[in-house]
Amino acid sequence: MALIQLKPSLLTVRRQTVKWIIIHHTAEIYENPASKIDNNNYQMSYVYNSVLELKDADVNYHFVIDKIKGDYIPVVTRPFVYLCDWEDIDPNINNRAIHIAVLGDYDFKIPPARLYEILAYRVVNPLIRLFALNPSRIKLHRDVSSEEYLACPGEFFELDRLIAQVRRFVVK
Ligand SMILES: [Zn+2]
Secondary structure, eight states: OOOOOOOGGGSOBOOSOOOEEEEEEGGGTOOOGGGGSOOSSOOHHHHHHHHHHHTOSSOSSSEEEEEETTEEEEEEOSOTTBOOOOTTBOHHHHTTEEEEEESSOTTTSOOOHHHHHHIIIIIIHHHHHHTTOOGGGEEEHHHHBSOTTOOTTOTTOOHHHHHHHHHHTOOO
């Protein structure tokens, strides 16, 4: 399995506190066919291959949700003390954002309830608790991008369904 080399010196250190959580799907930048499909095999290695091809320092998301043997598993990709690079997102938002991607292409597949559940319980809810965020701070990439026709995280991804799970697993 190809693994990216760790080069934190090439990453930008976060200087401001987190105010936004932004949701993506990996199909938008990692075009290896295997990493576009939602299936039961561990697919992060294909994402890493794409990172190598793009000559990036690391995966351009802080977390990626993969599906392995029938369930969704969050993987830490870019440590969140570093920023991700999104030129289509206002720096006032991006410099304060954590980026989470679901592995696959949700222009073609409807996200299952379990994906929203894992996303909320394992990743989003701990972060909103840690940074004292209101759920209104959770955004889809298409809603904060300057690109007019961007669909990310996919036509079938619904923010309302994620917010419903976030409210279900709120940490009091
Ligand atoms: Zn995106």
